[in-house]
Amino acid sequence: MDSVESFRGEVRDWLAANCPEEVRVGSRDRLSRTRFDEWVRALGTRGWAAPGWPTEYGGGGLDREHRAVLTQEMRAIRAPAPSSFGLTMLGPTILDLGTDEQKREHLPPIGRHEIIWCQGYSEPGAGSDLAGLQTRAVLEGDEYVVTGQKIWTTGAPHADWIFCLVRTAPDAPKHEGISFLLFPMKQKGVEVSPIRLIDGSEHFAQVFFDGARAKASDVIGPVHGGWTVAKHLLQHERGVSNPEGRAAGTSGRKGLIDLARDQLGMHEGRLADPALRERIAQHELDSQAFSLTMRRAAEEARAGQVERQIASMSKFYWSELGKREQDIAMQVLGSRGLGWSGDGFEDAEIAQTRKWLITRADSIWGGTSEIQRNIIAKRVLLIPE
């Protein structure tokens, strides 16, 4: 048996022992946050939450082939993939731009899911115009003192640390006086005020800083050079680092076809409504084209050829595709889709409204579709302003 196949056996055995039925995607049991966290911690302790990171920084040190095996085996049993701001955004940014000391301090706890991070970018007056941010950090000895406010901070009520854009040179041109700073959330000087959403959840928050403290050594990249770091992280957020994953994440083309088949039945092997049939077929074609484009982008990235702007195209397209998919699901389900709870297509009848709403947010966070269009116009199509 070659090393890849013996690794496959090792992964299977480990998953069977460590990924219980109730955490798997589509399980009928409602998964508690604690149970999910336990699963991700187990995966992280094994080094497989961040399988591509070097082992010295808490990763699995796996090459592409072994990572693919891990992904295949996890998908086969519907094991949920770990996802956190630390794993998908901050970790890759520190790997690319952090010092060795910063990597040793911050990456292993992310990999083990011990420290939960949130993202402090947006402010009441700085969303799309992010560089207009006003939160200030002033150096006092070997610490920064942070004052200001963030908004729409996902996961802030549970987060241990924040990666935050702060203004360190107030008189510099707006893109040149920003630093990318890390500091703990659980300290005097940080107040989290949850924002209640339409479904009753309080996952978002406004965060107020009044004398919060950060170690001066926790600036990632150059002091006052945080705009470049911020943009680098956004590339990861928008999905360029894992375009194949993004393509896979446009939730289940097959799911939509199955949903229509289950809900509406078939007439002589096809859906009776020709307009709906055409809409689903077009969506299927567009999804496949997107998936292939992202695979090509991933190959180009591996060959060092990809332009960073693919991130904006990818983010724009998958979020708009996801919205269209949920519009079609809504059309298929009609009044049966007007529910809130449940998860996955299996529970489509009770979860549909919530799923539909979530996809509306996808074209806002990480930069709205309008902003992605602006970037594509300027940097890809090279249309003069």
Ligand SMILES: Cc1cc2nc3c(=O)[nH]c(=O)nc-3n(C[C@H](O)[C@H](O)[C@H](O)COP(=O)(O)OP(=O)(O)OC[C@H]3O[C@@H](n4cnc5c(N)ncnc54)[C@H](O)[C@@H]3O)c2cc1C
């Ligand atoms: C689900 C979700 C999670 C989020 N999580 C976080 C988080 O964890 N951390 C964080 O920092 N932020 C987070 N955000 C905030 C998000 O980054 C901002 O909402 C987003 O950048 C838009 O900013 P804004 O809300 O201030 O809207 P605005 O910038 O005020 O935009 C309002 C409208 O004007 C349009 N617009 C603005 N400027 C232009 C322009 N130049 N050209 C064309 N159209 C324009 C926009 O597209 C939008 O339609 C989250 C948002 C959502 C929805």
